[in-house]
Amino acid sequence: MADLRGGIDLGGTKIQTAIVDPSGEVLGESRRPTPTEGGPEDVATEMVAALREAAGQAGVETAALSGVGVGSPGDADEKTGVVSSARNLPDWEGSFPLGETLSKALGAEVRIGNDVQVATEAEFHLGAGREFQSLIGVFWGTGVGGGLVLDGKPWLGRGAAGEIGHMVVKRGGAKCPCGRKGCMEAYAGRSAMEAEARRQHEEGEKTDLFKLMEKHGKPRLTSGIWERAIDHGDHLATKLIDRAIEALGTGVASAVNLLDPEAVILGGGLGVRFGDRYMEALTEEMGKHLFVDERPPAVRVASLGDLGGAIGASLLFAR
């Protein structure tokens, strides 16, 4: 079996792994919950176990893989394989040599990339962005992440490009989870939306959002809870999603004005769930801010689903 690659998508709630052949077909996959206690070593141990399971399904030893790519949150250094400030992972404020640690355990070469950037590249090569040469990936979930492919190549800047969630959509506006004010994510990120819903609910605004959350045994307002509330005509949920779409349209249009890409690929938990439903509203909001408005970019919903991050990570060995 020639040239099989491993991919690991390291998320705040789950570790998704895949074994991928050169055509992008997934031959094995496994998912484990991300440890919520311990530290980077414990997370690395689970990553190794999850990749071994996927390799077992594909009938290959991890040492026989031509490489293992990792899509990581936080500050992921592609050159050194060190990951720093992954704040949604346990005790990962500092730096940890994730690439080296995994490479020793797996017996294969390991490359580390940014989780959103590799998911964008997966959509570019194999998903909703296949027909385009330049695109912006917008991953609308807990936060709002972004990735860039320009003229067929990933654009990383000095390592921190693509932070589209922190495009400013309102000067002096709402407080963002990053600590600054008026970022797109302060209006559209799932966790910022939840904080705003809670604040307005405590001030007396009626909503079923938190009742639905309890009824379905969820620890947070997931994309599914938001959808249920909107289906029931919940006023606050509708208002906050409309506000998120407005912010997304404003921020994404500003990025389009700068880069003039052929397409925008909308992914992430909220993006995939609401992309089709709100496509018209989103493109209308974008249209208000596009400087060249007679040929707007194509806007498509990401098509690789939950496996996109792991497949994209495996592509770190195809660049």
Ligand SMILES: [Zn+2]
């Ligand atoms: Zn921010």
